[in-house]
Amino acid sequence: MALLKRRSATRDHPLYVVFRFVAIVVVVLGLIIPIVWMILASFKTSVDIYDPAKTIVFTPTIANYLTVFAEQNFFDYFLNSLIIGVGSTAFSLLLGVPAAYAIARFTMNRTANVVLMARVIPSISLIVPWYAIFAYTGLVGGYTAVILAHMFTSVPLIVWILMPYFQSVPVELEEAGQVDGLTPIGAFLRVTLPLSVPGIATASILSFIFSWNMFLFSLVLTGSRTRTLPVAIMNFIGYASIDWGGLMAATASITVPIMVISIFFQKYVVSGLTAGAQKG
Amino acid sequence: MARKQPPAAWRGFSRWANNHRNWVLTAPALIFVGALIIIPICYTIFLSFTSAKNNLDIDNMSFVGVGNYVSVLTDTERFWPAAGRTVLFTVVVVTVEMVLGMCIALLLRKPFIGQKFVRGIILLPLVATPVAVGMMWRLLFEPTIGFANQVLKWFGLPPRGWVSNPSEALPTLMFVDVWQWTPMVVLILLAGLASLPEEPEEAALVDGASTWQRFWYIRLPLLFPTVVAALVLRSVDAFKTFDILFSMKGAGGGSLHEVETINIYAYTENFFYTRYGQAAAILVVFFAMVLILLALQFLNRTKDA
Numbered sequence: 051m052a053l054l055k056r057r058s059a060t061r062d063h064p065l066y067v068v069f070r071f072v073a074i075v076v077v078v079l080g081l082i083i084p085i086v087w088m089i090l091a092s093f094k095t096s097v098d099i100y101d102p103a104k105t106i107v108f109t110p111t112i113a114n115y116l117t118v119f120a121e122q123n124f125f126d127y128f129l130n131s132l133i134i135g136v137g138s139t140a141f142s143l144l145l146g147v148p149a150a151y152a153i154a155r156f157t158m159n160r161t162a163n164v165v166l167m168a169r170v171i172p173s174i175s176l177i178v179p180w181y182a183i184f185a186y187t188g189l190v191g192g193y194t195a196v197i198l199a200h201m202f203t204s205v206p207l208i209v210w211i212l213m214p215y216f217q218s219v220p221v222e223l224e225e226a227g228q229v230d231g232l233t234p235i236g237a238f239l240r241v242t243l244p245l246s247v248p249g250i251a252t253a254s255i256l257s258f259i260f261s262w263n264m265f266l267f268s269l270v271l272t273g274s275r276t277r278t279l280p281v282a283i284m285n286f287i288g289y290a291s292i293d294w295g296g297l298m299a300a301t302a303s304i305t306v307p308i309m310v311i312s313i314f315f316q317k318y319v320v321s322g323l324t325a326g327a328q329k330g
Numbered sequence: 331m332a333r334k335q336p337p338a339a340w341r342g343f344s345r346w347a348n349n350h351r352n353w354v355l356t357a358p359a360l361i362f363v364g365a366l367i368i369i370p371i372c373y374t375i376f377l378s379f380t381s382a383k384n385n386l387d388i389d390n391m392s393f394v395g396v397g398n399y400v401s402v403l404t405d406t407e408r409f410w411p412a413a414g415r416t417v418l419f420t421v422v423v424v425t426v427e428m429v430l431g432m433c434i435a436l437l438l439r440k441p442f443i444g445q446k447f448v449r450g451i452i453l454l455p456l457v458a459t460p461v462a463v464g465m466m467w468r469l470l471f472e473p474t475i476g477f478a479n480q481v482l483k484w485f486g487l488p489p490r491g492w493v494s495n496p497s498e499a500l501p502t503l504m505f506v507d508v509w510q511w512t513p514m515v516v517l518i519l520l521a522g523l524a525s526l527p528e529e530p531e532e533a534a535l536v537d538g539a540s541t542w543q544r545f546w547y548i549r550l551p552l553l554f555p556t557v558v559a560a561l562v563l564r565s566v567d568a569f570k571t572f573d574i575l576f577s578m579k580g581a582g583g584g585s586l587h588e589v590e591t592i593n594i595y596a597y598t599e600n601f602f603y604t605r606y607g608q609a610a611a612i613l614v615v616f617f618a619m620v621l622i623l624l625a626l627q628f629l630n631r632t633k634d635a
Contacts, residue, residue: 073437074448081451084509085458087477088466100475149359156352161360168363172570172620174593175613178600179370179377182386202366205359233348235355263459265573270601280461284577294469301462312457313450319457320449323514324521 089306092298099294114299122296124303127282134193134268134278135261138200139254145201146208147250151238153209154216162213168206173266176202181270191273199267204257211256211325215249216242248318255315256322262308279304371617377610384604391607398611408587408595409612413619415500416591420568423507427564428557430508431515436545438516439523449520452513460510464577467506468493493578496588503589506574511567515560522556523549562627569620572597592616 091099093110101108118124153162180199181190189195219242227237243250265280272281283304286297312319336344347354378398380391402409438448455463470477471492479489492502526549534544550557572593575583581598583590590598596616600609 070437070442074442077434077437078448078451080509081455081513083477084466084470085454087470091469102475102480105480145359145362148355152352152355158352158356161356165359165363168367170566170620170624171367172593172616174570174572174596175374175617176366176370178596178606178609178613179373180366181601182377182606183370183373185386198366202363205363209359233344235344235348235351238351238355259457263457263461265459265461265576266597280459280573283461283465286465287580292468294472294475297465298469301465304462305458305466308457308459309454312453316450316453319453320517320521323456324518 085305085309088298089302091294092302094295096293096295114295115303117293117296118299118303122282122285122300124279124282124300127277127279128303130272130276131262131278131280134196134200134276135258137193138197138204138261139257141197142201142204142208142257143250143254146205146253147212147243148238149205150209150212151216151242154213155221162209165206165209168202169210177266177270180267184271190271191276193276195271196268196276196278199271200261200264203260203264203267207257207260208253211253211322212246212249214325215246219245251315252318252322252325255311255318259308259312259319262304374610374613374617377606378614380607382606382610383608386606394607398607399615401608402611402615408590409592409615411587412583412590412592412595415589416569416593419500419504419507419571419591420565423504423511423568424561424564426504426508427512427515428561430512431519431560432557434512434516435519435523438520452516454513455510456513456517458510460573461577463506463510464574467502467509468578471502496584496586499579499584499588503575503578506578507568507571510574511564515564518556518560518563519553522553526552569623 090106090108092114093112094104094108095111095113098104098108149161149165152158153165177199180195184190184195223241223245224234224237227241228234232240263280264278268278268281269284272278279300283297283300286293286300335341377391379393379395381394381397382391384390434452438445438452469475473479473489473491473494476492478492482489491498493499530548530552531544534548539547570593571591575589575591575594576597579589579594581594581602583594583598587595592612596609596612599605599612
């Protein structure tokens with residue numbers, strides 16, 4: 051380690067340092083300029099948006115946000131997204147946590163593969179028959195159908211994220227619990243589960259983000275009463291013209307909350323997104 | 331024992347559940363996921379042999395044999411171009427994302443001031459709602475008011491049509507996908523790089539290997555499993571891409587179907603034209619393609635092992 055440090059200290063040519071700095075700045079600007087542009091546009095009047103002289107300096111207005119929330123009922127859609135996100139995450143944990151535990155403890159690789167199949171199948175090839183089946187049973191437009199569809203993505207995600215967490219809890223701890231009179235399932239509930247809280251937090255946050263961002267399932271299965279934010283944003287695309295200010299205010303209303311949550315829980319989000327990828 | 335004994339029936343169930351706990355604990359998830367896969371697939375296969383159109387009443391369907399499959403597989407106007415676009419889109423975006431992702435991961439690997447801030451920024455495109463990202467880029471690529479043409483103007487270049495120009499739409503959408511998902515590759519590779527052992531690299535340093543040699547002969551082979559994982563994950567997701575395409579070009583993939591992939595084509599057939607039988611045949615063919623890709627991947631893996 052010391053060797054590496056010494057060598058790299060002598061090797062890092064000033065030109066390389068400058069190049070690296072410039073390259074990092076380019077990457078950051080490339081990622082952030084589109085987002086800033088979108089947020090700026092959401093505070094512009096429809097006249098200012100068309101004026102290149104007012105790209106950065108303009109008089110901000112909240113009129114677009116008023117359109118979004120007062121005229122387009124985004125409060126309702128916000129609430130729907132929240133209900134469906136929290137609901138599907140809670141039910142998915144109920145199914146996914148025990149499954150992840152058993153798969154990890156009993157190395158049920160084939161079972162793991164079946165659950166992960168769900169990740170691979172294109173959503174479109176499932177949503178078409180789901181729509182038909184849910185339409186027969188009269189569930190289209192209610193919360194049940196959307197939550198079930200979102201759970202279909204969340205359960206495998208939760209299993210995938212939690213397997214390594216459960217693998218890392220030593221079996222000896224559970225055996226000690228069993229010596230003290232717990233049943234094997236009791237040992238899982240009272241010993242292993244409390245030790246895996248960080249993993250469950252990671253899985254929950256990821257599951258909520260995936261549900262919040264989900265478009266295709268919600269587009270097909272929600273009705274006017276249960277519409278979620280990603281579906282509601284399509285309202286701004288008219289046949290004749292687009293209300294750019296309103297559209298960008300809606301875009302910001304959907305993306306900014308989830309970005310703030312992710313920055314706040316950065317550690318969990320990163321470990322959840324990269325879970326399992328290291329073992330191949 | 332001060333505690334009251336639970337009833338005998340419960341004790342019997344508890345013993346049974348504990349003895350079979352591997353299946354008791356996995357059954358709910360397995361049945362849920364299995365039912366939501368198997369029932370729809372059986373139903374789709376059934377529909378694909380019928381003439382179902384406009385509504386799904388059983389009385390209104392008639393058995394048409396392989397008619398839907400013949401018309402899908404001989405359709406050189408919509409189906410095969412859509413299949414080609416799906417493959418082209420996947421290959422191009424995944425290749426660009428892997429190369430760019432590797433460069434950025436290597437750039438960010440060693441500590442620097444503001445590293446935590448930059449890693450936070452990397453996360454933003456990833457967690458943003460894909461539909462909203464599509465809307466955002468719709469504005470940025472708007473020919474008269476968009477940022478893209480403003481940048482071209484600074485460099486004295488003529489403006490372009492971007493998404494609104496049929497011949498530029500697909501590359502533009504590929505760019506948006508690369509913008510959103512390259513950070514995913516970066517995160518996975520950074521995690522992989524952080525877990526690499528240091529000894530082989532130190533040994534190579536002592537032997538006087540150059541930076542490039544150390545990357546190509548030491549770090550890349552060690553990182554290979556992570557690279558494959560990122561590649562598989564991104565390929566699977568790119569193949570399924572729907573949200574960005576739909577939010578930027580709508581059903582049908584534009585007036586000339588210029589960005590219509592199989593995902594968009596199947597959606598349009600089913601929900602716009604309500605040709606359910608035809609759409610089901612498209613889905614079965616698409617599903618078979620995915621399975622073949624998976625089987626190839628699986629064969630490849632077992633051969634390596």
